[in-house]
Amino acid sequence: MIQASGLRKSYGGIVALDGVDLHVRQGEIFGVLGQSGAGKSTLLRCVNLLERPDQGVVTVAGQELTTLGERDLRAARQRIGMIHQHFALLSSRTVAGNVAFPLEVMGVGRSERAARVAELLDLVGIADKADARPGQLSGGQKQRVGIARALAGNPAVLLADEATSALDPGTTTSILALLKRLNAELGLTILLITHEMNVVKSVCDSVAIMAGGRILESGPIRELLTTPGSRLAAELFPLPAPAPGDVTITFTGAAEEPVISQLVRKFDVDVNILGGALEDVAGDSVGRLRVSLDGAESAAALAYLRERGLIVEVAA
Numbered sequence: 001m002i003q004a005s006g007l008r009k010s011y012g013g014i015v016a017l018d019g020v021d022l023h024v025r026q027g028e029i030f031g032v033l034g035q036s037g038a039g040k041s042t043l044l045r046c047v048n049l050l051e052r053p054d055q056g057v058v059t060v061a062g063q064e065l066t067t068l069g070e071r072d073l074r075a076a077r078q079r080i081g082m083i084h085q086h087f088a089l090l091s092s093r094t095v096a097g098n099v100a101f102p103l104e105v106m107g108v109g110r111s112e113r114a115a116r117v118a119e120l121l122d123l124v125g126i127a128d129k130a131d132a133r134p135g136q137l138s139g140g141q142k143q144r145v146g147i148a149r150a151l152a153g154n155p156a157v158l159l160a161d162e163a164t165s166a167l168d169p170g171t172t173t174s175i176l177a178l179l180k181r182l183n184a185e186l187g188l189t190i191l192l193i194t195h196e197m198n199v200v201k202s203v204c205d206s207v208a209i210m211a212g213g214r215i216l217e218s219g220p221i222r223e224l225l226t227t228p229g230s231r232l233a234a235e236l237f238p239l240p241a242p243a244p245g246d247v248t249i250t251f252t253g254a255a256e257e258p259v260i261s262q263l264v265r266k267f268d269v270d271v272n273i274l275g276g277a278l279e280d281v282a283g284d285s286v287g288r289l290r291v292s293l294d295g296a297e298s299a300a301a302l303a304y305l306r307e308r309g310l311i312v313e314v315a316a
């Protein structure tokens with residue numbers, strides 16, 4: 001649904017994007033995770049060409065945007081919704097007026113506009129605030145208005161620029177739940193940028209980890225978590241640096257088998273648990289355990305764990 005390749009963008013001497021490839025599949029929620037200055041906002045702005053990349057190609061919903069002139073680009077952008085960290089609402093307009101704005105620009109007639117606005121406000125759960133002004137709303141309500149406005153043109157794609165960074169944890173949870181619902185109900189593809197692992201953990205299907213204008217690792221979260229050496233796994237489960245020979249075991253899904261006690265019973269090994277954590281990631285339970293094994297049958301014990309589908313990494 002979104003395909004970007006070879007994106008480069010510099011501001012004077014500052015390289016914001018240093019050869020970025022991105023592939024967001026239809027119907028997924030894709031998170032770009034990175035610290036401040038990583039290049040996330042620049043990447044997002046290059047996806048809808050608010051910013052023109054110095055080099056590279058961007059294709060959204062089958063249309064190559066990088067070849068379009070300004071007029072065609074404006075039309076193409078109507079199919080790409082965007083929401084912002086600080087909401088970017090028009091303070092002089094009511095909630096309904098804010099959501100109506102893009103429809104006015106598109107030339108939608110008055111009665112059709114009113115019906116569509118009502119439908120959108122209902123969809124995001126603020127139908128009762130239609131006549132309020134942005135200044136009378138909480139942060140979460142403002143973001144709901146931003147989402148309704150972004151959906152006005154029936155976009156195939158929603159870009160979310162740190163959409164929950166200005167919100168408290170409870171409100172963040174409810175806005176993320178709304179995005180997840182819109183993704184499921186409308187089949188909306190969502191590309192979000194965030195510096196919060198929590199956002200990625202709770203709603204994303206896929207992720208790209210970004211630093212210094214480059215993507216360090218990307219792919220479906222489930223795949224990354226079960227890939228040895230994954231940065232995502234290391235960031236999600238910050239365990240101390242392993243000593244040589246320490247074993248890190250990653251498992252997804254509920255731990256149905258008591259593998260560690262089986263291990264000790266079946267093999268001549270001692271298991272010392274050094275650390276571990278269990279997290280809910282993208283609706284799945286994922287765990288990481290750091291152990292040291294000691295005993296004559298350590299190698300056979302590790303093979304046994306691998307046979308049971310666990311990801312086993314032994315520190316060099």
Ligand SMILES: Nc1ncnc2c1ncn2[C@@H]1O[C@H](COP(=O)(O)OP(=O)(O)OP(=O)(O)O)[C@@H](O)[C@H]1O
Pocket residue numbers: 011014015016034035036037038039040041042043195
């Ligand atoms: N319009 C601009 N003019 C000059 N430099 C810019 C501009 N936009 C971004 N940069 C620089 O490009 C680099 C990447 O910035 P970008 O905003 O994309 O990062 P980010 O990961 O989104 O960080 P943040 O979360 O702080 O916005 C930074 O060094 C930034 O200072």
